[in-house]
Amino acid sequence: MYMISIDAEKCEGCNECIDGCPVNILEMTDGKAVVIDGSESDCMGCETCVVVCPTAAPVIEEM
Ligand code: SF4
Ligand code: SF4
Numbered sequence: 736m737y738m739i740s741i742d743a744e745k746c747e748g749c750n751e752c753i754d755g756c757p758v759n760i761l762e763m764t765d766g767k768a769v770v771i772d773g774s775e776s777d778c779m780g781c782e783t784c785v786v787v788c789p790t791a792a793p794v795i796e797e798m
Pocket of ligand 1: 779
């Protein structure tokens with residue numbers, strides 16, 4: 736099981752992680768990518784968001 740979080744301090748709002756997430760659990764709020772409430776543990780751990788992010792804002796934890 737994986738948990739995803741996004742460091743808002745690092746996010747530049749480029750949208751790449753949102754476009755790339757295969758399970759659509761990321762959205763843009765006030766110019767920052769956020770995990771949709773309650774969807775944190777729906778992350779598949781595919782690392783797409785990590786790979787496409789220019790600022791290393793997404794953090795995946797394996798539980
Ligand atoms: S690791 Fe994959 S499934 Fe999880 S939030 Fe990132 S892109 Fe989506
Ligand atoms: S890819 Fe990184 S910088 Fe771009 S919206 Fe996602 S978290 Fe923010």
